[in-house]
Amino acid sequence: MKDVVDVVSETIEERRRSVEKIDTFLKLIKERAKKVLGRDTRVYVFGSYVRKRDFHPFLSDVDVLIVSPKVKRNVRKIVEIKEKIVKNDIPDIFELHLADEEIFKLYRFFCGKELKRL
Secondary structure (H helix, E strand, O other): OOOHHHHHHHHHHHHHHHHHOHHHHHHHHHHHHHHHHOOOOEEEEEOHHHHOOOOOOOOOOEEEEEEOOOOOOOHHHHHHHHHHHHOOOOOOOEEEEEEOHHHHHHHHHHHHHHOEEO
């Protein structure tokens, strides 16, 4: 049976590997989002990953905003879309946010220059 130290060590190593491949995973997320939601889908990153100064590889997540007119404000549908994009191979360091155009305006207002389009 694993002890706490083993579990923490494995988690840290998994995070380290994920951080090393952030750009690869972001590209994969964008490709899948467009496949699931259509070519007019836009993908952005925001938050500490964009600011860099307060991004910590072992504590922070990478916030990804996916914008599409096909996103409806229905929790069940949003979960289904996220599952199709994440599948089983996108690490949990990535936090997906889905928005339609109206909700995107709020993200743009609050994130401003920290909203970087992929």
